[in-house]
Amino acid sequence: EDQVTQSPEALRLQEGESSSLNCSYTVSGLRGLFWYRQDPGKGPEFLFTLYSAGEEKEKERLKATLTKKESFLHITAPKPEDSATYLCAVRGDYKLSFGAGTTVTVRA
Amino acid sequence: ETGVTQTPRHLVMGMTNKKSLKCEQHLGHNAMYWYKQSAKKPLELMFVYSLEERVENNSVPSRFSPECPNSSHLFLHLHTLQPEDSALYLCASSRSATPEQGSGANVLTFGAGSRLTVL
Numbered sequence A: 001e002d003q004v005t006q007s008p009e010a011l012r013l014q015e016g017e018s019s020s021l022n023c024s025y026t027v028s029g030l031r032g033l034f035w036y037r038q039d040p041g042k043g044p045e046f047l048f049t050l051y052s053a054g055e056e057k058e059k060e061r062l063k064a065t066l067t068k069k070e071s072f073l074h075i076t077a078p079k080p081e082d083s084a085t086y087l088c089a090v091r092g093d094y095k096l097s098f099g100a101g102t103t104v105t106v107r108a
Numbered sequence B: 001e002t003g004v005t006q007t008p009r010h011l012v013m014g015m016t017n018k019k020s021l022k023c024e025q026h027l028g029h030n031a032m033y034w035y036k037q038s039a040k041k042p043l044e045l046m047f048v049y050s051l052e053e054r055v056e057n058n059s060v061p062s063r064f065s066p067e068c069p070n071s072s073h074l075f076l077h078l079h080t081l082q083p084e085d086s087a088l089y090l091c092a093s094s095r096s097a098t099p100e101q102g103s104g105a106n107v108l109t110f111g112a113g114s115r116l117t118v119l
Helices: none
Strands: A003-007 A010-014 A019-026 A032-038 A045-050 A056-059 A062-066 A070-075 A084-091 A096-098 A102-107 B004-007 B010-013 B018-025 B031-037 B044-050 B053-057 B064-070 B073-079 B087-094 B114-118
Touching: A003 A084, A003 A096, A010 A019, A019 A032, A019 A084, A032 A070, A045 A056, A045 A062, A070 A084, B004 B087, B010 B018, B018 B031, B018 B087, B031 B073, B044 B064, B044 B073, B053 B064
Parallel strands: A010 A102, B010 B114
Antiparallel strands: A003 A019, A019 A070, A032 A045, A032 A084, A056 A062, A062 A070, A084 A096, A084 A102, B004 B018, B018 B073, B031 B044, B031 B087, B044 B053, B064 B073, B087 B114
């Protein structure tokens, strides 16, 4: 059965303090790993798709990487506006499975 | 309007009421989805429609009844709900419901959600 586990559940950072979020997965036939950002009271917003081990994608202060077992979302020098819940999802041969998310709070 | 629009944004209903959630997408996508989001839990897929045909029903109780009259509109009809059904209901769309690696066709665009409270 496909599984997606995100850690930590919550992350509190000082502005400028870089950190990483982890998404561990098991899937039958990886068709894509997706990162989404969700702000309170809103739906998830697409950030990145990664398709194969070794692939990396960057957007502003965010960088996503992928191995055969996990993905990391690195936040470099975060700002308060990076505060959100970050969701990881894995598309296998049969379905898309989401993790429970990591809630990031960045204090000024 | 652009993107995926959901109405109402907030809904409070009694256990004996009948209500409906509405979703509309302006992206020309072929697939539409209903997800349930509860606190600290992964998103739960409820229903998938591809070109107006239901392609997936994830063992959802019959008190939830989806309807997809065309590829741009999706409804979720609610009746005799239970308090544990209180959650954020998210609608999403994508170019395709079929797994397609590398094309971005499976990227979901979500609406803002309908916050449902069942008393």
